[in-house]
Amino acid sequence: MPSKADLTDLVLGAHGFLGRRLVRRLEADGRRVIAVGREAGDLAVPEVARSALGRAPVARIFHFATRQRTGPSQYDIQAELLAVNARMHLNVLEAWRQLQPQAKLITPGSSCTYPESREPLTEASFGLGPLHPSVAGYALAKQVLATGCAAYARQYGLRYLHCVLATTYGPGDHTEADRSHFVGALLHRAAAEKRRGATCFTVWGDPATVREVLHADDQIDAILRADAQFTDTILNCAADTPVTVGAVAEAVLRALDWQVPIERPAESFQGTPYKMLDSGRFLAATGWRPRISLDDGLRQLVREAYP
Numbered sequence: 001m002p003s004k005a006d007l008t009d010l011v012l013g014a015h016g017f018l019g020r021r022l023v024r025r026l027e028a029d030g031r032r033v034i035a036v037g038r039e040a041g042d043l044a045v046p047e048v049a050r051s052a053l054g055r056a057p058v059a060r061i062f063h064f065a066t067r068q069r070t071g072p073s074q075y076d077i078q079a080e081l082l083a084v085n086a087r088m089h090l091n092v093l094e095a096w097r098q099l100q101p102q103a104k105l106i107t108p109g110s111s112c113t114y115p116e117s118r119e120p121l122t123e124a125s126f127g128l129g130p131l132h133p134s135v136a137g138y139a140l141a142k143q144v145l146a147t148g149c150a151a152y153a154r155q156y157g158l159r160y161l162h163c164v165l166a167t168t169y170g171p172g173d174h175t176e177a178d179r180s181h182f183v184g185a186l187l188h189r190a191a192a193e194k195r196r197g198a199t200c201f202t203v204w205g206d207p208a209t210v211r212e213v214l215h216a217d218d219q220i221d222a223i224l225r226a227d228a229q230f231t232d233t234i235l236n237c238a239a240d241t242p243v244t245v246g247a248v249a250e251a252v253l254r255a256l257d258w259q260v261p262i263e264r265p266a267e268s269f270q271g272t273p274y275k276m277l278d279s280g281r282f283l284a285a286t287g288w289r290p291r292i293s294l295d296d297g298l299r300q301l302v303r304e305a306y307p
């Protein structure tokens with residue numbers, strides 16, 4: 001007979017874009033969920049982290065809390081993103097060891113923790129090169145988290161999984177220019193420009209920029225599939241399906257049924273030119289494939305958010 005703890009998961013960052021969907025999915029799977037969001041306070045304060053993790057014994061802790069920014073303004077706040085996120089991650093690690101040592105800690109990682117490369121990035125390249133300046137502090141804090149999970153697991157006999165994710169999008173995504181990742185940002189901007197009657201669509205940076213993109217529901221599904229088969233490792237959890245920013249922009253225009261030329265403003269923000277994960281370990285072990293194509297996901301988003 002499973003104990004109450006075996007049936008319960010704790011989600012930190014439960015009000016964020018991925019956190020909300022994760023809570024809904026776990027509940028749909030019949031799990032009890034302790035959802036901890038902003039109302040609990042700032043996890044960068046040790047007492048807040050201890051109180052968030054000290055509620056009741058759980059089987060898994062999903063640490064999805066993060067302070068994140070996108071676009072040009074992130075260049076100027078990398079010290080802040082390092083300070084806040086590194087403190088938060090260290091507090092969660094320490095509270096995990098002290099209060100929930102039976103729980104598996106599952107953490108989302110970012111492709112920005114890998115060095116720049118023109119090749120798909122395997123887990124073995126973690127920490128092997130300099131970080132892109134647009135994300136240097138944020139990525140260093142994620143490296144603290146990934147390395148911290150491994151160190152705590154080894155020293156204290158704990159279990160963890162650090163899943164490196166694709167760029168996600170879907171209903172409920174951020175739309176603010178300094179918080180939204182490019183898929184949601186492009187759709188939001190295109191919908192507004194179409195309404196205004198614009199005669200072209202502006203897309204920042206080089207259209208040949210490469211990313212991996214997953215609908216948020218697929219990304220959550222991938223994390224849960226990974227958790228069922230992997231422990232104590234960093235694992236790339238995407239689909240080996242690279243796409244260019246230009247191709248996504250064209251898919252956005254198709255979804256909105258808006259036929260205008262794409263233009264690139266001079267000096268517009270450019271992130272890392274190429275970020276592609278090699279998710280071969282994950283895909284070979286699980287046989288996982290995404291269910292929602294980019295065109296279907298964007299059309300669904302248009303119906304729900306930009307009718």
Ligand SMILES: C[C@H]1O[C@H](OP(=O)(O)OP(=O)(O)OC[C@H]2O[C@@H](n3cnc4c(=O)[nH]c(N)nc43)[C@H](O)[C@@H]2O)[C@@H](O)[C@@H](O)C1=O
Pocket residue numbers: 068069070071110111112135138139166167180181182183185186189203204205206209211245268269270271272275
């Ligand atoms: C997951 C990862 O996500 C972030 O890094 P990023 O991958 O560079 O993400 P992004 O989605 O913001 O941009 C991807 C590319 O898309 C181009 N782009 C075009 N037009 C828009 C646009 O309208 N908005 C944005 N944001 N980008 C645009 C833009 O020029 C850039 O080259 C970090 O927060 C990092 O910390 C992190 O963890």
